[in-house]
Amino acid sequence: MNKLLVPLLLVFSLSIFAQEEDHQFNQQNFNVGSSKVTKEELYANTYLPDTTANAFYIFESGYSEIEDGRDFHLFTNYEAKIKILNKDGYGEANITIPLYKGGNVPEKIHDLKATTYYLDGSTIRSRVLSESKIFTEEKGKYEYVKFTFPDVQPGAVLVYSYRFESPYIFNFHTWWFQEDIPKAFSRYETEIPANYNYNIVKMGELELDQNDADIKKNCFYGGQSQNAGDCITTIYAMKEIPAFIEEDYLTSKYNYISRIEYELTQVTMLDGYERKYTKEWKDVDREFKTDKGIGKQLKKDRLVKELLPEEIANQDNDLDKAKAIYSFVRENYKWNGNYRIFDDMNIKDLIEDHTGNVSSVNILLHNFYNNEGFKVYPVISATRSAGFPKKIIPVLSDFNYLFVLLEIDGKEYMLDATDEFVEFGQLPFRALNQYGRKLDFDTESSWIDITPEGFSKIAYRDSLIVEEDGTSILKSNQTFGGYHASSARKKIREASEDEQILKGLNDIRDSYELISLDYENEKNTSEELSVDYEIKNISQKINDRIYLNPFTFVFWKENPFKLEERKYPIDFGFKDVYSSSILVETPENYEIVELPEQKMFSLPNGAAKIQFITQKADDHHLYVRLRVIFSEAMYNSGYYPYLKEFMDKLVNIQNQSVIVLKEKIDNLAEN
Secondary structure, eight states, X not given: OOEEOOXXXXXXXXXXXXXXXXXXXXXXXXXXXXXXXXXXXXXXXXXXXXXXXXXXXXXXXXXXXXXXXXXXXXXXXXXXXXXXXXGXXXXXXXXXXXEEOSSSSOOEEEEEEEEEEEEETTEEEXXXXXXXXXXXXXXXXXXXXXXXXXXXXXXXXXXXXXXXXXXXXXXXXXXXXXXXXXXXXXXXXXXXXXXXXXXXXXXXSOOOSEEEEEEEEEEEOOTTOOSOEEEEXXXXXXXXXXXXXXXXXXXXXXXXXXXXXEEEEEEEOTTSOEEEOOOOHHHHHHHHHHOTTHHHHXXXXXXXXXXXXXXXXXXXXXXXXXXXXXXXXXXXXXXXXXXXXXXXXOHHHHHHHSEXXXXXXXXXXXXXXXXXXXXXXXXXXXXXXXXXXOSSSOOGGGOOEEEXXXXXXXXXXXXXXXXXXXOTTOOOXXXXXXXXXXOOSSSOOEEEEOSXXXXXXXXXXXXXXXXXXXXXXXXXXXXXXXXXXXXHHHHHHHOSSHHHHHHHHOEEOSOEEEEEEEEEOSSOTTSOEEEEEEEEEOOOEETTEEEEOSOSEESOSSOSOOOSOOOSXXXXXXEXXXXXXXXXXXXXXXXXXXXOOOEEEEOGGGSEEEEEEEEEEETTEEEEEEEEEEOOSEEXXXXXXXXXXXXXXXXXXXXXXXXXXXXXXXXXXXX
């Protein structure tokens, strides 16, 4: 969840922190008020709010201000105190500080100090980091200052501090409350001249424990004026901050990790001069329209006039023609794997080389449609791993993807010609990042929802014949639709043998022998992918009984949800339906004595459902049916405990369902 912080000049919140340390919060007697190390901190061997932690921040503090003078640089004083609980926490002793070097004036750090504190018996010892052990590494536009604390050992407390200097006041320091280890306390203070207008946003779902603001009089001089200006001082703090642990079905952790972000919107100098640093979307639209990148390339229709084959250009049906154009571009112009959309883009080069970045390929697709009279728009967005683009203020660096929105007979189709495994109207999974910005230069650009409407599916239709020795022959037909089909097609293409296909497409539960495998529509993305297997299963026969789990293939071998609490959404990307229908044929000389219990389970509001049915058809045939529906592409964090229980039930159904067959008494007498 992202929250705009209340304008600081208008509302001042009351501190919820008392000056004295809260007893419950400070139950382990940690000094969370400063970087001073206590003996109690060195003796501690666990962190009660998270007993699984290998290391944690006892204290972290930052103070940022813009110093007056000619250059108006941003300075941040940073200090931290980290407790190492065991050897698995040693990685926290390796510190890296990034400094941007790409501009005219580089960022710097001053007064870097680091000390390791540890116990020698009952005596506190310390070891100071030597300057000779501080290293720098240059990579691209950044320089990285690196060091490792000396004499790290279980129980040690690490303290370090530095003063950070940056000329980039428009990119005010982001404060990361949450990291991959927990923090007992983190505080960030700022002193910002009142004439500097920042858009301040709290990211993530964790709430601030302290949110104070005040006005400091006569704190800043700037411009030619001899008059002092006021400053706005703020304090933001959190306590007992959990580690951010990444789990399956997460887009980018940067969408949800708790932090404070700043973006400079305008500066009014004390001499009255005003300078704006951010733009509105209408300004960006105007720039896009005339831009030599996207705007210029969108106008290059003449380059495609002679490229489209006549048999495609002469088609009468708009939808058939649109599909043919899509296939033509996808088959003849390949994506080079680059995501850049604002540079390195040239349609002419793409036509000559038949390869280009994501924006080049899809702008070419756009131009083909535009040249043929279709209503078509470019859409800029971001990949799932890149994070959500900000909606309120245009930040073009948030975008790294471009696809096409096509309208035919009132219906919209989102198209991307860079992936050979998706069907017409389906974006690659990497692009399913909730929303994008539709560029309409004739009226006004707008945000659009890009979450798929339909369900993706996996359907198993199995015939399982059980032999007298307890082995079984499985004939399975599997169909894959939607995103499951595109994923399966890619795995088939990458596999070099049938066994790799079997394991790539399935979680297979038992020991088995693959007899045969065949598939249809591997390349025809307009149809569902179909795969057929014949498999021999090793049985579980004990004395006169056969114990049979009918599920050779399972949807999940284990529950992917393992956290005690998850503070960010569960994002599948698309809606799902799974089904398994199994016909079991038993030997003539065996009787069915036990079937798995039928089960039904739903999430609140019917957001997901499990239906498990077993039914005896006659003495030697029975049906097993399992259907699982996820009706939402994304579930908010409040659903997590229910989804966790839901997946437990599903995994247990497929792993623990047992059919018991007993050999008939008359047959035993004969033997």
